[in-house]
Amino acid sequence: NAIDNMTGFGKGVFGEKQKFEIAKGDDGQYYLYDGTRGKGIHTFDAKEIPPFIFNILSGLFGYTGEEIKSNHKFFSDPAAVDAHVNAEKVYDYYKDTFNRNSFDNEGAQLISSVHVGNGWNNAAWNGVLMMYGDGDGTTFTSLSGGLDVIAHELTHAVTERSANLVYEGEPGALNESLSDIMGAMVDRDDWQMGEDIYTPDIEGDALRSLNDPASIPNPLNPSEGYPDNYSKRYTGDLDHGGVHINSSINNKAAYLLSDGGTAYGVTVKGVGRDAAEQIYYRAVNNYMTANSDFSMMRQAAIQAATDLYGADSSQVESVKKAYDAVGVE
Ligand SMILES: CCC(=O)Oc1c(C)cccc1C(=O)O
Ligand SMILES: [Ca+2]
Ligand SMILES: [Zn+2]
Numbered sequence: 001n002a003i004d005n006m007t008g009f010g011k012g013v014f015g016e017k018q019k020f021e022i023a024k025g026d027d028g029q030y031y032l033y034d035g036t037r038g039k040g041i042h043t044f045d046a047k048e049i050p051p052f053i054f055n056i057l058s059g060l061f062g063y064t065g066e067e068i069k070s071n072h073k074f075f076s077d078p079a080a081v082d083a084h085v086n087a088e089k090v091y092d093y094y095k096d097t098f099n100r101n102s103f104d105n106e107g108a109q110l111i112s113s114v115h116v117g118n119g120w121n122n123a124a125w126n127g128v129l130m131m132y133g134d135g136d137g138t139t140f141t142s143l144s145g146g147l148d149v150i151a152h153e154l155t156h157a158v159t160e161r162s163a164n165l166v167y168e169g170e171p172g173a174l175n176e177s178l179s180d181i182m183g184a185m186v187d188r189d190d191w192q193m194g195e196d197i198y199t200p201d202i203e204g205d206a207l208r209s210l211n212d213p214a215s216i217p218n219p220l221n222p223s224e225g226y227p228d229n230y231s232k233r234y235t236g237d238l239d240h241g242g243v244h245i246n247s248s249i250n251n252k253a254a255y256l257l258s259d260g261g262t263a264y265g266v267t268v269k270g271v272g273r274d275a276a277e278q279i280y281y282r283a284v285n286n287y288m289t290a291n292s293d294f295s296m297m298r299q300a301a302i303q304a305a306t307d308l309y310g311a312d313s314s315q316v317e318s319v320k321k322a323y324d325a326v327g328v329e
Helices: 051-061 078-098 147-160 169-186 240-241 247-259 273-287 294-308 314-325
Strands: 006-012 015-025 043-047 112-114 123-125 130-132 221-226 260-261 267-268
Touching: 006 078, 015 078, 043 078, 043 130, 051 130, 078 112, 078 130, 078 147, 078 169, 078 273, 123 147, 130 147, 147 169, 169 240, 169 247, 169 267, 169 294, 247 260, 247 273, 247 294, 247 314, 267 314, 273 314, 294 314
Parallel strands: 043 112, 112 130
Antiparallel strands: 006 015, 123 130, 260 267
């Protein structure tokens, strides 16, 4: 059927006015469907289906949830509005920054489902679509309200279609770290992850910090902060071998590469966010594979910087220093 692309309106999770692409169906209803980006951006309502059932339904049967429609151009579901708007922003980031057309570089549809589960404190890419919980209102509010969260989830899809880093141990920590790094590059005004949607009643905290990982308690070892050096890595079995913990070691390296600084006696000259994002994208897209470990991350970033700026460039030197600073040889 002919899709008429038009502009929709709504308010996001934090009450901000949003404008986004919608489509009008043959039934005269308006849908949260953006037909202008790739093969389309669809946002659905999962209607509180338990996450593990939703995962099965969407994984095996491609179920995406109920179409969100409105009989006028105003959409009144804030979680859906932000999931849609933020997916558009992340699509544009990958296209404008790396000329990548969606996560498969062939315009794959970006499908998001909101209201997954009941007070679910999670967001996930399940191989088919993004899933966002509403949070329990204490630990999280609607997770689709976080631009860095959506960039994080969509980067899992990009990683899966490129290096396809195994979600376990060091490769898993790098998988997580690349999602945090791109999350911080899209949500460009800070180096925190999830700050907008984490603990709505507490100001100033975040899920993770890339600039100072140790400033946030490590959930697996609360007496310490997240690790910011390889010598402090988590070596237990929880969280697939600490993929959400050891990611902070590489996150710190990326922060130092981008903004510069001194850590563990090593001073790094920042290359800026524009060069840092190009180095990491090229590393994950061209030089990393499923079992790449931290040492291979260092080499991949050096090679990417060499391709982009030359072997004797200051950027290559900064990559080496950044990984020296976090104790990765
Ligand atoms: C910043 C986004 C993020 O970390 O999402 C997750 C949450 C909130 C819980 C569990 C897993 C994830 C993830 O996507 O890794
Ligand atoms: Ca952020
Ligand atoms: Zn993740």
